[in-house]
Amino acid sequence: MQSEPLLRVNNLSKLYAPGKGCEEISLDLYPGEVLGIVGESGSGKSTLLTSLSARLEPNAGEVLYRNAKNEWLNLYELPESERRRLLRTEWGVVHQHARDGLRMGVSAGANIGERLMAVGQRHYGNIRKEGLRWMEDVELDVSRIDDKPNTYSGGMQQRLQIARNLVTHPRLVFMDEPTGGLDVSVQARILDLLRTLVRDLNLAVVIVTHDLAVARLLAQRLVVMRHGKIVETGLTDQVLDDPQHPYTQLLVSSVLTP
Numbered sequence: 308m309q310s311e312p313l314l315r316v317n318n319l320s321k322l323y324a325p326g327k328g329c330e331e332i333s334l335d336l337y338p339g340e341v342l343g344i345v346g347e348s349g350s351g352k353s354t355l356l357t358s359l360s361a362r363l364e365p366n367a368g369e370v371l372y373r374n375a376k377n378e379w380l381n382l383y384e385l386p387e388s389e390r391r392r393l394l395r396t397e398w399g400v401v402h403q404h405a406r407d408g409l410r411m412g413v414s415a416g417a418n419i420g421e422r423l424m425a426v427g428q429r430h431y432g433n434i435r436k437e438g439l440r441w442m443e444d445v446e447l448d449v450s451r452i453d454d455k456p457n458t459y460s461g462g463m464q465q466r467l468q469i470a471r472n473l474v475t476h477p478r479l480v481f482m483d484e485p486t487g488g489l490d491v492s493v494q495a496r497i498l499d500l501l502r503t504l505v506r507d508l509n510l511a512v513v514i515v516t517h518d519l520a521v522a523r524l525l526a527q528r529l530v531v532m533r534h535g536k537i538v539e540t541g542l543t544d545q546v547l548d549d550p551q552h553p554y555t556q557l558l559v560s561s562v563l564t565p
């Protein structure tokens with residue numbers, strides 16, 4: 308039997324103008340599940356992800372989250388401070404551009420340590436040890452722990468952003484095109500790293516990507532969006548191998564046909 312969802316979205320709409328944004332979205336996310344949101348540019352993927360992760364108030368509908376104490380929270384009925392606390396503790400957000408998710412003015416070690424402090428760790432030695440361990444886990448050179456992220460390459464910054472987010476073992480991670488904008492070879496290695504970490508930590512993830520290969524590699528279930536609405540949803544293999552909606556068929560065939 309499937310457990311209770313972690314996230315429940317009911318009839319969520321966030322529209323900037325008619326047809327621009329996302330509209331009437333309902334979905335559930337279960338513990339340990341990776342849900343991919345796919346669709347062409349402008350289909351509303353990022354708008355939906357930002358609303359799901361309590362960073363953009365919708366015009367209508369609700370997002371419910373079951374927290375670590377097993378209480379259901381209605382995200383947009385919470386005080387802003389509580390939403391921010393969730394983002395620092397039980398959740399992670401991996402941005403497409405690492406600099407949006409890192410503090411560029413402090414060292415790599417501090418970037419990782421800050422999240423640990425947010426969940427109550429105070430012992431400097433332990434925080435540093437954990438920082439070093441995570442740098443190793445994401446294959447960063449540990450001798451650079453005191454360097455600032457702006458001295459890192461784009462791929463290294465993305466690894467650091469991943470370490471910063473996952474160090475506290477969040478219950479839910481939101482990712483927006485985490486490998487977009489990186490060289491193809493760097494992309495492949497980061498994807499490999501993400502796949503390993505998601506599996507090892509049994510993370511629940513909502514990942515936005517326009518790249519169906521990324522979706523195939525990471526997501527168990529897909530939501531296909533067009534003009535702000537969900538047009539198809541299902542298990543990843545089913546959706547990609549046997550798409551039902553004409554738009555999904557087009558999306559899949561446009562990848563296959565050069």
Ligand SMILES: Nc1ncnc2c1ncn2[C@@H]1O[C@H](COP(=O)(O)OP(=O)(O)OP(=O)(O)O)[C@@H](O)[C@H]1O
Binds near residue numbers: 348350351352354517
């Ligand atoms: N802050 C904003 N103000 C006004 N319109 C916006 C804003 N953010 C997004 N939009 C519009 O909403 C629509 C959906 O944008 P969104 O970024 O969610 O799409 P997306 O699928 O994530 O696209 P991409 O893959 O290019 O990032 C687009 O038409 C976009 O121009």
